[in-house]
Amino acid sequence: MKHSENQERQVNMKFVTLVSMVAALGGLLFGFDTAVVSGAIGFMKERFDLNEVEVGWAVSSLIIGCIVGAAGAGVLGDKFGRKKVLIMAAVLFMIGTIGSAIPDTFSGYIIARIIGGIGIGITSTLCPLYNAEIAPAKYRGRLVALNQLATVTGIFLVYFVNLWISGYGDAAWGVSTAWRWMFGVGIVPGLLFLVLLFFVPESPRWLIKQGRAAESLPILLKIHGEELAKQEVLDIKESFKQESGSIRQLFSPALRLALIVGVGLAVFQQVTGINAIMYYAPEIFKETGAGTNASLIQTILVGLINFLFTILAIWLIDKVGRKALLLVGSAxxxxxxxxxxxxxxxxxxxxxxxxxxxxxxxxxxxxxxxPVVWVIMSEIFPNRIRGKATAIASMSLWTADYVVSQTFPPMLGSAGPSVTFMIFGFLSLLTFFFTWRMVPETKGKSLEEIESLWSSRKHESRQVNPKINEIDQSSRVI
Structure with missing residues (x-):
């Protein structure tokens, strides 16, 4: 009997892992499209005779699209379903990828990057959310973090692609053609993502929200087995009865803290400087005296470290918890x-x-x-408004990313790298204290249990900043 139960559990995990991996491919597009510009920007600067502000715009125009995509992802995902909207995002990504590779004008490139960015903004919001909604509580952290692993894999691979393409011809060929190929190869992961999406199920929680519980039950049966699946359907239905589904609910005393935590972590993830390094790594290494090829090789090393330690995070996140990783990492x-x-x-x-x-x-x-910020953003909001609330947090993340990527080149040129990195260091310190005071531990809890954690504080609305120890204690009782 135990053997058959273990076998069933393995089969269930195979199913949910495969489905989560397909959804996580959206992160691969995210990583590819955000990092590809690091190898192309030097050639584009010469091709289009860009000044420092225009260099920032060449990088950050994608993020304008991401902000738009993230803003609309929640409403679209709640109305049409996670799967259909992700398919639309894959199509937008491919249009943006092809469009970025072929323009003869800088404005044409900008338009294409914004279109692609809309697709990236949608996937960055809905892919982790989808994985959170389909994953068992015990493994939700690592399954949602697969999205971040796919993102850093995309970043890592694109560094190799950029290095290989840049070495294919001379400097003149690089200015005229190499950067086009760097963007153009993105069509491969985009097409793969689009095709595989047709083979994954819709989110069971979204189906129940639409009154289609009968369609959600076969999906939950594959994940949990009969007894737990039926119980989960009842729990999800009960959680919907307690929610209005209105954005105004997020500003109620019960959920205000969840919104502060989600948006706060989203912003801190970006203003601590990671994408400044990812986007401009070759240029930073040139500041230390490295040549073009040496700086690209060093950038690949950055991608490798990013990849390996994301794998470590996936192993740790459901063992040591979200909060401990955030505290150690930010320090x-x-x-x-x-x-x-x-x-x-x-x-x-x-x-x-x-x-x-x-x-x-x-x-x-x-x-x-x-990885941890995306996991927390996907799990802390109630079922009925999870799409909209995650979109708000994701939009905040992309807005912060835009500000950093747009201001980094001028700041590097005027204030210098020393002041720039000191500012990022100060913001990392703020992240540590924000996590310490505000962020609860959500490891091992179902989405409905996390929802009740916030709701249990409905009568403790004396102040927005409650004692985190009280949250931790209440979360252990649940």
């Missing part, structure tokens, strides 16, 4: 950024020293804020 990021800033302040930054601490910084981010 380590603070130290690394201060050291990098001090190295540049000396006037003669050592290439190896800066490289080592950038790698340590990336490792710290990859094991903490990188």
């Amino acid at each position: 380590s990021m603070t130290v690394c950024l201060v050291v990098i800033g001090a190295a540049f302040h000396s006037g003669q930054p050592s290439g190896p020293l800066v490289l080592i601490f950038i790698l340590l910084y990336v490792a710290s981010f990859a094991v903490s804020l990188g």
